[in-house]
Amino acid sequence: MIGTIDAGERCQRHPRSSHSIPEGHEVTGKIYNDITEVVGRTPLVKLGRINETGANIFAKLEFFGPGSSVKDRLGLGIIRAAEQSGELQPGGTIVEGTSGNTGIALAMLGASRGYRVILAMPETMSIERRQLLKAFGAELVLTPGPEGMRGAVARAKQIVDETPGAILARQFENEANVQIHRETTAEEIWADTDGEIDIFVAGVGTGGTISGVGQVLKERKPEVKIVAVEPKDSPLLTEGKAGPHKIQGLGANFVPDVLDRDVIDEVLDATLEDSIRVSRALTSTEGIFSGISSGANLWAALEIAKRPENAGKNIVVIICDTGERYLSTVLFDDLRD
Known part of the structure; x- marks a missing residue:
């Protein structure tokens, strides 16, 4: 079952050590040739404290990559x-x-x-x-x-x-952007959830993540819902209006060429205030230090999770990057001396 933790007593012993190694911390002995080989394979973590709804929310922590972002x-x-x-x-x-x-x-x-x-x-x-x-x-x-x-x-x-x-590089129009998410992000999510995913939530920056992941999930499970997130101050997908905003990483103020709008079932517009509030709550309740766009994504996931028809469903949300990228921004305005 997704999100069930039953590894408390299960462990293995490293052949050269007398110490018990908890499951999930096995020593692989893998040595990588360079930093590029470390990209991907980020963890999926169930949110148990910030989520008080009847749905299950799983955070895909992209800041575990070597460059600390998706x-x-x-x-x-x-x-x-x-x-x-x-x-x-x-x-x-x-x-x-x-x-x-x-x-x-x-x-x-x-x-x-x-x-x-x-x-x-x-x-x-x-x-x-x-x-x-x-x-x-x-x-x-x-x-x-x-x-x-x-x-x-x-x-x-x-x-x-x-x-x-x-x-x-042409990130907004380069199909390699979408393809890498088809080959890696989508496959990781599918494997980690055993295919038991009902809703996928991601913000639209270049459109690569939501397009690549959305395409694969829809191909394998057409009933999966794909939810996009954009800044409320720049509601290009919902209202066709672009404007300045402070949610860094979302809302390029134009519709990217690589964005596959056909896979998107719903678009939610996040305010800066909600994005900041949820990002900081994620840090204080779950110990997950994330940025503003991650707060926007999680706000949307929580809104979706509140709906009665989504009780018991499994929602995966992208946590794009680390809060360390935003220490000088509005995210931490009232925390600075």
Whole structure:
């Protein structure tokens, strides 16, 4: 049964140790060749304290990846596809417009594989994201905040035109984005739930996660409900209106080319206030330190879980990244001295 914990007394002994090793902490002896091999295989955790509904909510903790966000998968998928096609040559340059996490993933993976990485990012993104990008060796170009992601994407295209041998990652239109979630995220969720998933909740940033996972789940279990989350201040999917907002990682202010709207059954619009409240509650009640977009996703999952018809159903929600990316933002405004 999903979420049942019955491993309290079960353990194994490591052949070279007298210590008992609880199930789930087995020593595999695996040594990875580089950081790219660590991407994926993130844990699915049942939420028992913040969830007071009759449904079961399971959090897919994407901050367990090496770059601490769901965008690790996107970055790896895009780089691998570009390498395989021959578009990206050894020592080449990767350029992208990013709100932060995709850039961090590309910078991390680029450092591991020896690529130069140049990133355009709205100046409104958190200082932590800027520092991480520079720490990984990426070159950062800030774009005007009011222009949002459109401005960052436009600047990235200009940089590619000005840089010989550079490629554009194109996260919003690159099918490799969707494919990596079909091959990894969807398969992990299906395996971890034994296929007993009823509802999947994810925010729409590039659209890759919800499209890739949604496609696989719908193919195997058509009755699965796919719920998208977007900022209430930029209700592009529900009302066709784009606007400025402070939920970093969601709502690019345009509909991404890779977004498969056919798999989406419902869209919920999250307010900044609800996103912050739920993110902080997740930290204080479950010990899971997450960012603002994760709060938006979980708010939506809790709203869905409250509905009487969803009692007893299994809901999986994406927790996109760690709260450490947001220490200088509104998420922690009243916690700073």
